[in-house]
Amino acid sequence: MDLGAFSISLSVKDVVASLAFYEKLGFVSFGGDIAQKWVILKNGDHVIGLFEGMFDQNMLTFNPGWDQNAQNVDSFTDVRQLQKQLEEHGVDIITGVDDSAEGPASIVIADPDGNPILIDQHR
Secondary structure (H helix, E strand, O other): OOOEEEEEEEOOOOOOHHHHHHHHHOOOOEEEEHHEEEEEEOOOOEEEEEOOOOOOOOOOEOOOOOOOOOOOOOOOOOOHHHHHHHHHHHOOEOOOOOOOOOOOOOEEEEEEOOOOOEEEEOO
């Protein structure tokens, strides 16, 4: 199952303070909008998203259709197909997507310990 690019999405109290901290670890701003209180950071192939006030807890994030540089890949599995595969494997879908639609969409599942996993397709 190809879930796409991987990153960690962190729910932070202060995006500016968190950005300053992760910059000390060698991460550089890669995308986002600090004025909207979210920023995406990169260090090599490692990607971290910092989100102030957007999520209740940290989560794993996968982006079907993207590589680790947020560039479109030619071939990918649509999030609706991933949802179907996950359901066939007995995975509970917390937040699903209408399988008759097309384009950007996301689903949320959780691992056995309750850690949320966002599968977020941007195209």
